[in-house]
Amino acid sequence: MANSSKIAKIIKIRAISAIWIIPIITAIVGLWIIYAHFADRGTTFTLIANDANGIIAGxxxxxxxxxxxxxxxxxxxxxDYQKVVIKGRIYNDMEPLLKNDSIFWVVKPEIGRDGVTGLGTILSGVYIELASGNDTHSFKNNPFILSDNPPLSDPSIKGIRLNLESDQSGVVPRGAKVMFRGYHVGNVETSQFNVDARKMKYQVFITKPYDALVTENVRFWKEGGINLSLSSRGASLDVPSLDVLMSGGISFDLPDGAKLGQPAKQHDVYKLYEDKKSIQDSQYTEYKEFLIMITDSISGLIEGAPVEYHGIRLGTVSKVPFYTAEMLKEKSILNQKVPILIRIEPDRLSELVDDKIDIAALIMEEQKNGLRASLKTSNLFTGALFIDLDFYPELKSKYDKKLANQYGYNIIQTTSTGFAQIQAKILQLLDNFNNLPLNSTITQFNKSLESSERLMQSLNQIMASKEMQNMPKDLQKAIRSLNETMKGLQPGSQLNTQMNESLQKIQQMMDELTPLLNTLNNKSNALIFSAPNKKDQEPKARGNK
Incomplete structure (x- = not known):
């Protein structure tokens, strides 16, 4: 029997063992978790801050x-260790809030002009507030500035931002109102002092639709003070609202007679004026300068005072006083006249008449007919003065053409008038009274009384004599009448006493009026406001010169 054998066949099984299923599933889940974690993190961004007070990562x-x-x-x-860098992220479903012009600020407990804010952070801790912007471009991931204060207006609110510059004293604080004719239309967003330019610079935001009120010809001015004005029309008191009075504000409007002009553009620059009165003069940019030489006191005349003709304003006082190097070389001028620079502004007349008038040339020509400049009082309460142009026919012959131009300026010749002229006349009247020989008159009067007393004694002797009876009746009557008259002039009589009292009162009045007029000459409004007290002279020590 033959041996038979079977050979086993080896088959390679390439299937993965079941034991690896669990690690593979675990890896897939882990990768999914990692992917989901980073996918849900959202968009990252960077904040730059001055400090990280209360901000904790995570x-x-x-x-x-x-x-x-x-x-x-x-x-x-x-x-450089100078700033704090904060890395943050926005959740995936909130990414549309993050735009290139978004604003971030820290919310914390704070007491401000609007009351107490951020009380909820006492227990929960500070947080960062995000205000989305309007930028439609793709996010560039540029660093944002983290502010300590919230914005005064939401970035999503439409409007116009303008820059204001002021070289005046006083600061309008951040958050103050911006008003148009008393109506709140915006706020002051930033307020800072520029050291290089030495000016206050403000950024204001005016919300839509009020941004249409801002054109190239509007003027901005400060609010916040109580304005009391006194004029020929009476007294006017302008008191702003309480919040504006306490914290200040800014108003804007067109000057009277000005045209609207083109609409303003974002971040246009405007000048911030001190008050509403200043904006009216700002539109007169064309002018002709004149020099006037004043002999009267200029106390009460300030820069910005009006130059008028019969109540019609023609210009503005520019410099008080105004000295050039050439003037200062002539020392004699300092003892005679005070130079004042004025501006004649022809556009002021264009509001009254349609025809173009060369008012500067007309002023120079009409001086031949007696046109002169003088100081006049505009307000007795404040002692404020202004320059008045008027005709004085009696001065035609005194016009000196050689003086029409001096120191490089056209000259308007002057005359003394108004309150200064009245003072001069009163002082002249007092001088005349002082020159009267009152003392010698009283002496002569006393001598006359002594003579009348001797005459009275003689009349008494005549009337007591026997010859009196032999005189004609008419002569006796005349002597008796003369005797009665002389009795009225004797010392102790009523007429004598009244005459002496009258002469003494006149002398006393002259003594009292003299210092009064001297005070009025130094300060024209001293009748209303007390004049400044003069310091008493200090006695010098023996041996000092």
Whole structure:
């Protein structure tokens, strides 16, 4: 029997063992978790801040309208150690809130002009508030500035932002109102002092639709003070609202008679004027300068005072006083006249007449007919003065053409008038009274009384003599009448006493009026406001010169 054998065949099984199913599924789940984690992290961004007070990585949340939209991942210092760099991220479903012009600020407990804010952070800790912007471009991931203060206007609100510059004293604080004719239309967003330009610079935001009110010809001015004005029409008191009075504000409007002009553009620059009165003069940019030489006191005349003709304003006082190097070389001029620079503004007349008038040339020509400049009082309460142009026919012959131009300026010749002229006449009257020989008159009067007393004694002797009876009756009657008259002039009589009292009162009145007129000459409004007290002279020590 033959041996038979079977050979086993080896078959390679390529199937994966079931034991590997669990690790593979675990790896897939892990990868999915990792992918989901990074996919749900959202968009990262960077914030730059001055400090990180209260901000903690992994705990400080980012909110929008009290809803959590992100979280702070990392807080570090910048490479130069001068700033704080904060890494944050916005959740995936909140990414549309993050735009190139978004604004971030820290919310914390704070007491301000609007009251107490951020009380909810006392227990929960500070958080970062996000205000979405209007930028429609794709996110560039540029660093944002983390502010300590919330914005005064939401970035989503439409309007116009303007820059204002002021070289005046006083600061309008951040958050102050911007008004148009008393109506609140915006706010001051930033307020800072530029050291290089030495000016205050403000950024204001005016909301839509009020941004249409801002054109190239509007003027901005400060609000906040109580304005009391006194004029020929009476007294006017302008008191702003309480919040504007306490914190200040800015108003804008067109000057009277000005045209609207073109609409303003974003971040246009405007000048901030001191008050509403200043904006009216700002539109007169064309002018002709004149020099006037004043002999009267200029106390009460300030820059900006009007130059008028019969109540019609023609210009403005530019410099008080105005000295050039050439003037100062002539020392004699300092003892005679005070130079004042004025501006004649022809556009002021264009509001009254349609025809173009060369008012500067007309002023020079009409001086031949007696046109002169003089100081006049515009307000007795304040002692304010202005320049008045008027005709004085008696001065025609005194016009000196050689004086029409001096020191490089056209000259308007002057005359003394108004209150200064009245003072001069009163002082002249007092001088005349002082020159009267009152003392010698009283002496002569006393001598006359002594003579009358001797005459009275003689008359008494005649009337007591026998010859009196032999005189004609008419002569006796005349002597008796003369005797009665002389009795009225004797010392102790009523007429004598009254005459002496009258002479003494006149002398006393002259003594009292003299210092009064001297005071009025130095300060024209001293009848209303007390003149400044003069310091008593200090006695010098023996031996000092």
């Amino acid at each position: 705990k400080t949340v980012i909110k929008n309208r009290s809803v959590d939209v992100g979280i702070v991942d990392e807080v570090t210092l910048s490479d």
